[in-house]
Amino acid sequence: MPTLNSLRDLLARVPDRLLWLSADAVDRKPTPSAWSPKEELGHLLDSAANNHQRIVRAQLEDKPAMPGYEQNRWVSLHAYQRRDWGELIRSWRALNEQLLAAAEAVPEAAWSRTLAVAGSEPLTLEFVFDDYVAHMMHHLRHIGIEVDDIRLHATSAAPTA
16 A cells, blocks of 8 residues: 555654754744644644554454544643653654554455544545545644655545544
8 A cells, every 4th residue: 555655754754854843943832722843743643543543443343433532632631742852753653653563464455444433424444544644744744844755645635633
């Protein structure tokens, strides 16, 4: 599956790019109600955890119905703003390596298996994975990380959580 290569490339290239951001830059909130880069990367940790469950359960269960999650409350609960930037980067990489291992285990025929997320219509596992990687790239760009050199083969039109 082509999007697996996109995730592999992101894991190989992005951590060093994240490390180049200054402490001031990662702590700064564009507005009082907006996420700082720390919180946005933290959101990507939450997204990785939730999407890992989706990938695993879609392989093990018949048409699982997965919950959504309250993104702002998750970010607040994890207190990403107070966390160490290096720790967040290491966690982002580790969670995504775990998610990648689960995705690499998906047999070709299983990418068409379906699941529902937060009451959605059935979504294929391929769509969920492609959308996850597109969502990650969207947030990395927003943080200020160059990802345009990493080719995305996703089929999704709009990134989601």
